[in-house]
Amino acid sequence: MILEAKSIFKTYKGINKELTVLDDINFTVLKGEILSIVGPSGSGKTTLLGLCAGLDHPTSGSISLAGSMISSLSENEKAEVRNRKVGFIFQNFQLLPTLTALENVMIPLELQGRAKGAKDKAEQLLERVGLGGRSHHYPSQLSGGEQQRVSLARAFSNDPEILFADEPTGNLDDETGAIVEKLLFDLNKEKQTTLIIVTHDLELANKTDRIIKLKGGKIVSDQFIKTDAQI
Amino acid sequence: MNWSLIVKTAIRDSRKDRSKLFLFMSSIILGVAALVAINSFNDNLVRDIENQSKSLLGADMTVGGNRPLTESLVASLDSLSTERTSELELFSMSYLPSKDESQFVRLKGLTGNFPYYGKLITEPKEAARTYKSELAALVDDGMMLQYGLEVGDSIKLGEVTFPITGRLMNAFGSVDAGASFAPSVYIGGQNVEATNLIQPGSLVNYKEYVKVYEDIDLDVWEDDRRQQFRNEAQRITTVEDQRENLQEAFSNLNNFLNIVALISLLLACIGVASSVLIYVKTKVQSIAILRCLGMKSEEAFMVYFLQIISLGTLSVILGVTMGSIIQVILPIVLKGFLPYEVNMSMSPNAMIKGFVMGVLITSLFALGPLLGIRRVTPLRTLRVSDDVQQRDPLQWLIYGFIFITITGFLFTLTDSLRDAFVFSVGILTAFLILYGVAKSVTWAVRKFFPSSASFVVRQGLSNLYRPNNQTLTLIVSIGLGTGILTLLFILQGLILNNVEDMGAGNQPNMIVFGIEADQKEEIEDLTKSFNMPIIQHVPVVTMELAAWKGKSKKDWLSDTTRTSRRWAINREARVSYQEEMPPDDILMKGTYTGTHNAGDSIFISLDERYSEGLNVEIGDELVWNVQGAMITTYVGSIRKINFRKLESRFFILFPIGVLEDAPQFLILVTKSPEKQITANFRNAVVKKMPNASVIDLGSILVTLNDIITKVSYVIKFMAGFSILIGLIVLISSLFLSKFQRIRESVLLRTLGAVEKQIYRINAVEYASLGILSALTGISLAVLGSYLLAKFVFELDFSLSWWPILGIFIFIVALTVIIGLWNSRDIVKRSPLEILRNV
Secondary structure, eight states: OOEEEEEEEEEEEOSSSEEEEEEEEEEEEOTTOEEEEEOOTTSSHHHHHHHHTTSSOOSEEEEEETTEEGGGSOHHHHHHHHHHHEEEEOTTOOOOTTSOHHHHHHHHHHHTTOOTTHHHHHHHHHHHTTOGGGTTOOGGGSOHHHHHHHHHHHHHHTOOSEEEEESTTTTSOHHHHHHHHHHHHHHHHHHTOEEEEEOSOHHHHTTSSEEEEEETTEEEEEEEOOSSOOO | OOHHHHHHHHHHHHHTTGGGGHHHHHHHHHHHHHHHHHHHHHHHHHHHHHHHHHHHHOSSEEEEESSOOOHHHHHHHHTTEEEEEEEEEEEEEEEETTTTEEEEEEEEEEESSOOSSSOOOEESTTHHHHTTTTTOEEEEHHHHHHHTOOBTBEEEETTEEEEEEEEEOOOSSOOSTHHHHSOEEEEEGGGHHHHTOOOTTOOEEEEEEEEEOTTOOHHHHHHHHHHHHHHTTOEEEEHHHHHHHHHHHTHHHHHHHHHHHHHHHHHHHHHHHHHHHHHHHHHHHHHHHHHHTTOOHHHHHHHHHHHHHHHHHHHHHHHHHHHHHHHHHHHHHHTTTSSSOOOOOOOHHHHHHHHHHHHHHHHHHHHHHHHGGGGOOGGGGTOSSOOOOOOOHHHHHHHHHHHHHHHHHHHHHHSOHHHHHHHHHHHHHHHHHHHHHHHHHHHHHHHTOOTTSOHHHHHHHHTTTSTTOOHHHHHHHHHHHHHHHHHHHHHHHHHHHHHHGGGOSSOOOEEEEEEEGGGHHHHHHHHHHTTOOEEEEEEEEEEEEEEETTEEHHHHHHOTTOOSOHHHHHOOEEEEEOSSOOTTSEEEEEOOOOBOOTTSOOEEEEEHHHHHHHTOOTTOEEEEEETTEEEEEEEEEEEEOOTTSOSOOOSEEEOBTSSTTSOOEEEEEEOOSSHHHHHHHHHHHHHHOTTOEEEEHHHHHHHHHHHHHHHHHHHHHHHHHHHHHHHHHHHHHHHHHHHHHHHHHHHHHHTTOOHHHHHHHHHHHHHHHHHHHHHHHHHHHHHHHHHHIIIIIOOOOOOOHHHHHHHHHHHHHHHHHHHHHHHHHHHHSOHHHHHHHO
16 A cells, blocks of 8 residues: 555635535555546645645645655655655646756756766656657747656656656647657556546546545545556 | 755756846845945045054144143143144235235244154245245145246235245145135244234134154153143144044044945845845745655755855955945045045955955845745645745844844944944834835725726736735835935935035125224225125124132132033133124023123123033123133023024123223124125235234135035935945846736736736836835935934934925836836737746
8 A cells, every 4th residue: 555545634714714625535545556536626636636745734634655654744754755755747747947858857866866877867768758859948948748748757757656647638738638648657557656646537537547536525436447557 | 955956956946047136136236336345445544544644743743722832831842852843823814916816824834843754845845944944935836826826926924025935735734624715824933923913813823743752652641741731721632633533534424435335235135135035936836846846945945045145145246346446436536525645455354344244134135035935835836826924933033133233234333332223223113114004005905996997907906915916025125225215315415405505695705803993993994895784893802711600710620520511611712792692593591681780790691502511500600811800790691503604603792881991803794795896805904904814705615615516426426326226126126026927917918908908007006016115215214314314413404395206206107117118028929938938
């Protein structure tokens, strides 16, 4: 088991009353599993992703991620877990605008203190996502699809145990989306990474092993589609 | 911490954004440059004063007063000195027969080998050596040039005509501005008596220049005897005193330059804080990504701290270099204002001070906004709105350090911890008021939002309170900048006005003094024959205070508990008597007694400051020694004298009926309509009454005006420096604010807003910010300058509103123009291009 969420509540203080975004969430994810979280807007998908990835802390409940009780760690300890064990892909790419594609991919390795060899690995990954010739370009010089491919390369650069993807194709056209999607699943298969995708796209969700449906901050269904990833 | 990554990330991240920090750098460069230039100049001045005070004095020590030395004092000096030179100095009219002109001069009669240090420079050279032994005069070079005199011409001083044997190219001991009013003429001391210029009422100073035995400790000698000399109204000036006098003479210039340095530095601080704040805001997303990828908060903070501190240090170094170059230009600007040439050289002290202060201020003011980086949550990668803004306790610590640093810096300028604290609290209060105004504005606009206004106005106004608004940053930075600049402007005007007022309007411009009592009618007739009015014609009797409040002067002087001031006790009183109190004086206490009847007590009127100096009140007894005769009087009234009137002012006024038979001379005050009449009248007086002297206040005012012009030039040059930094700060704040509005404006454009609408929305926002900041800043400046004028400079407070209105319009226009210039970038380029760059 790589991820376990127990009795997760997340509430925000409103002007007059408390707003419950996540309401008693419980689930576990096994190593190598490919899982999607779906649900309508405002159902709490992104909040749940943020909590599981250690970007935020729950109001109550506990989360265990890759052997660490992430809900009780300090900010710096969570940062270390993210850097060593987690990879991210965002809908809006979230590349550092002042860094070249190559430097963006190198960053997680350099954060681990693995500067030696970081460049070679980053170059290989960029080559793998088809951007070998664009490694010295800045994000503003790349198209959306290219930016997301750099983001993919960056996500896999630190050999994460688990990868969180927030609407990875949400900002891309169908054709580009399909290329990115294929790359994501291919790389995931190569690296044997656990993958959690937050998406609206049921077609994409149906390509995963398991779908958790959220509504009004609660899990309304947790359905296993395949026993083994067959993409 | 992963230092190599921190350094690498800091360099990489700054690559594309260095231009955003250009304005941050320029405010530091200029602020530090001003500080270094001013400190270098001050250091050079102090060093030169140190080096030159001996040669400016011309001797180890001088002893002087308005009476000759007594025998016991001469004996005391003889035990000390290897050589002595006596000087007799008096102000008198001179007549230039070859030009038929007359001029008020400072006449110096010298015997002995003065100067002992430095050289009396004359043209021809040998004139300096020979003038004392023959009938000869050395005349100030400026006066020679003014009247077109040549060596070989003559000058009539009193009853003797002297051939001019040399031009006087330098002078000793004359560092006061008064030297400009009366040019110096040197003659041999033995020739003074023959001129017959020393009469009752003549302004005569006696001075001894002393060269001291090398093994004598002058400070110890002076400490032992200063009292003895003071009791005889003689003043000792040593090289050390001269140095202090020189420093005193320059203290106002120093103070002003120091204020400019402080203002420049404060403006630079605002520039640093506001540009770093906005820079950090533009970096929040990058910080969130780095945090998301596993960078610790301290590491993320360090990345940007390193960027800022390295660029800051580089700017400080550039500032130090620029300041060192400027200080070479300063003496050219100040030329003519200084009594001698100041040798400019690099001042390591000023450079180190500027560097340390620059780095300290940059770090502290940048740390405030930079600390916020530690609070940037990685969740921002998912949601922009999840940015929790909590007050960081460390930030309060930084604010505390900033307060201590500014107080410390002010302490080095003022030497008074209390003043430094009061000034710092003043600056803090101004900041808090601006903060309050910004907060009130965002609250008020939201609360009383004009829902029925047009789309453009609603958009523009809502920008004032929407998330990521720049209301606080811009109101505080523009307001503080405007406030400081306006304060400087108002104070400069007040100082100049107060001096210029002396020469303004229908003031008298000529004073004749030294008129003997039997020449009263003659001088009045002469004045009338020139069609000039007799504004004042009053008698003057010199006397000395012998006793007061039942104790003799000697007893008072040896009384260690006395509160009366020495200057008031030892003053040679020049007293007048008149029936009516001068109309411009203000009666503070008691009743003015104009006439004395035989047998009654004599009630006199004293000036407020003099009565305070002497510590006497209404009814107290004062006994005067009027050239041997003792007169007992009582304080009948206390007046406040209007010193800005250019008439004779008397600290002590007697009623008529007491002093009429005492030895006295007269002073006549008149007004000449034009220069030619002034010259003719002056010549007529010199010919008929060689004992009388005519002071042409007109020419003094011209000289004074010259000095004022030079001072105001210096003030304007240095203030210009501050204004330049202020403008750069304003512009930098506004330019950087563009990054706040760019996404909104681009979205509006994408949604179909036309060029005009974008411009108008921004115009409404920037105009509101400009008006509010300028109004608050100007109000603070008016309040601040009133308090400074009243409690620090002791000046009459008045405001001229037109220039202030000008400043207001300028600031608002500048804010709007830069705001619109920022929008230009958005309007002219495609939204996609900009969206990709954001």
